[in-house]
Amino acid sequence: MSxxxxxxxxxxxxxxxxxxxxxxxxxxxVRQARAIQHxxxxxxxxxxxxxxxxxxxLPLYPRDVTVVGMDLSSGMLAKAALKRAELGLEHCxxxxxxxxxxxxxxxxxxxxxxxxxxxxxxxxxxLLRLAAKLLKPNGRIILLNHFQSTRxxxxxxxxxxxxxxxxxxxxxxxxxxxxxxxxxxxxxYLFKVRPLDLWQIIVLTHSKSGxxxxxxxxxxxxxxxxxxxxxxxxxxxELAVQAGG
Ligand SMILES: C[S@@+](CC[C@H](N)C(=O)[O-])C[C@H]1O[C@@H](n2cnc3c(N)ncnc32)[C@H](O)[C@@H]1O
Numbered sequence: 001m002s003x004x005x006x007x008x009x010x011x012x013x014x015x016x017x018x019x020x021x022x023x024x025x026x027x028x029x030v031r032q033a034r035a036i037q038h039x040x041x042x043x044x045x046x047x048x049x050x051x052x053x054x055x056x057x058l059p060l061y062p063r064d065v066t067v068v069g070m071d072l073s074s075g076m077l078a079k080a081a082l083k084r085a086e087l088g089l090e091h092c093x094x095x096x097x098x099x100x101x102x103x104x105x106x107x108x109x110x111x112x113x114x115x116x117x118x119x120x121x122x123x124x125x126x127l128l129r130l131a132a133k134l135l136k137p138n139g140r141i142i143l144l145n146h147f148q149s150t151r152x153x154x155x156x157x158x159x160x161x162x163x164x165x166x167x168x169x170x171x172x173x174x175x176x177x178x179x180x181x182x183x184x185x186x187x188x189y190l191f192k193v194r195p196l197d198l199w200q201i202i203v204l205t206h207s208k209s210g211x212x213x214x215x216x217x218x219x220x221x222x223x224x225x226x227x228x229x230x231x232x233x234x235x236x237x238e239l240a241v242q243a244g245g
Contacts, residue, residue: 003162003163003166003171003173004120004121004122004166004170004171005122006072006098006100006121006122009072009073009120009121009122009169010072010073010074011073012073012168012169013053013071013072013073013075013076013120013169014073014074014075014076015075016073016075016076016169017054017073017075017076017078017079018075020053020054020076020079021054021056021079024116025054025056028115028116028144028199029056030193031144031193031197031199031201032056032057032060032115032144033060034193034201035113035115035142035144035201036057036060036061036113036142038142038201038203039061039062039111039113039140039142040111040140041061041062041065041110041111042065042110043062043064043065044064044065044066045065045066045110045111046065046066046068046108046109046110046111047061047065047066047067047068047109047110047111047112047113048067048068048070048104048108048109048111048112048113048131048134049067049068049069049070049112049113049114049115050070050099050112050113050114050117050127050131051070051071051072051099051114051115051116051117051120051121052069052070052071052076052077052080052094053071053073053076053079053080053116053117054076054079054080054083055069055079055080055081055083055084055092055094056083057113057115058080058083058084058087058089058092059083059087059089061091061092063089063091064091065091066091066093067089067091067092067093068092068093068094068095068104068109069092069093069094069095070094070095070096070097070099070102071094071095071096071097072096072097072098072099074096077094077096080094081094099117099121099127099130100121100122100123100126100127100130102130102134104134106133106134107133107134107135107136107137107139108134108136109134109135109136109139110135110136110138110139111135111139111140111141111142112131112134112135112139112140112141112142113141113142114127114131114141114142114143114144114145115142115143115144115145116144116145116146116170116199117145118143118145118174118179119145119146119170119171119172119174120169120170120171124174124179125178125179125180125181125182125183128141128179128180128183128185128204129182129183129184131185132183132184132185132206135206137206138205139205139206140188140203140204140205141185141203141204141205142201142202142203143200143201143202143203143204144199144200144201144202145174145199145200145202146170146172146174146198146199146200147174147175147176147179147200148172148173148174148175148176158172158173159172159173176200176202184206184207185204185205185206185207186204186205186206186207186208187202187203187204188203188204188205189202189203190202190203
C-alpha cells in the first residue's frame with residue numbers, strides 16, 4: 001500500500017514552501033549542485049525538472065537550455081516563480097502538474113532531473129516508468145534521492161521511522177532495487193557525495209532490451225560502478241508545455 005498520496009503531499013509542500021530553503025534546502029544544497037554537474041546538456045536541449053519545488057536548482061542550469069520545472073504544490077511553485085523573476089531565468093518555465101499524470105508527449109526531453117522527489121510521490125516505480133517515456137532515446141535521468149540502506153540495522157530504523165517521515169512529507173523506506181524493478185532504465189553510474197551520506201546521485205539511461213537484472217543490482221551495490229549505457233525504444237513527440245510563473 002502506498003504511504004504517500006498526491007492530494008496530501010500538495011498541501012504538505014504548500015506549508016513546507018515557507019521554510020524549505022532555510023531548512024531542508026540548506027542541508028541538500030551542495031548535493032543538488034553536484035547532481036547538476038552531471039547533466040551534460042548541449043545548447044538547445046530540453047530539461048524536465050520533476051518536483052522542481054522552490055526552484056533551488058533553477059539558477060544552476062545553463063542558460064542555453066530550456067528547463068521545464070513541474071510541481072504539484074502551488075506554494076512551492078510560487079517560490080520558484082519568485083526566483084525565476086528575481087534572477088531573470090527566462091529559460092525556465094514552470095508548470096503546475098502531477099508527475100503521475102505528466103502533460104507532455106513521449107520523448108519530449110533530453111534530460112530529466114528528479115531531486116528528492118522519488119520518495120515523495122505515491123508510486124516511485126511508476127514515476128520512473130513515466131520519466132523513461134518522456135525521455136528521448138539517448139537521454140539521461142539525473143536522480144538524487146535517499147534510498148533505504150543496504151545495512152540491515154540502518155534499514156530497520158528507516159522502516160520504523162517511516163510513518164513519522166511520511167507525516168512530514170517523504171518516505172524513508174524506498175529501496176533502489178525495488179523502484180528500478182520493471183523500469184526500462186539502467187544505471188549508468190551512481191555515487192555518494194560523502195561515503196556515509198544518506199543520499200545518492202544516480203545517472204540512468206534507457207535499458208538495452210533485457211538488461212540483466214543482476215547488472216543493475218551489482219551497480220546498485222558498487223557506488224560509482226562502471227557504466228551500463230544503452231538505448232531503449234521511445235516514440236518521438238513534440239513538447240507541449242503550459243508555461244507559468
Ligand atoms: C522534497 S521536495 C524537492 C524539491 C526540489 N527538487 C529540491 O531538490 O529541492 C519534493 C517536491 O516534489 C513535489 N511533488 C510531490 N509529488 C509530486 C507529484 N506527484 N507531481 C509533481 N510534483 C510533486 C512536492 O510538491 C515538492 O515540491
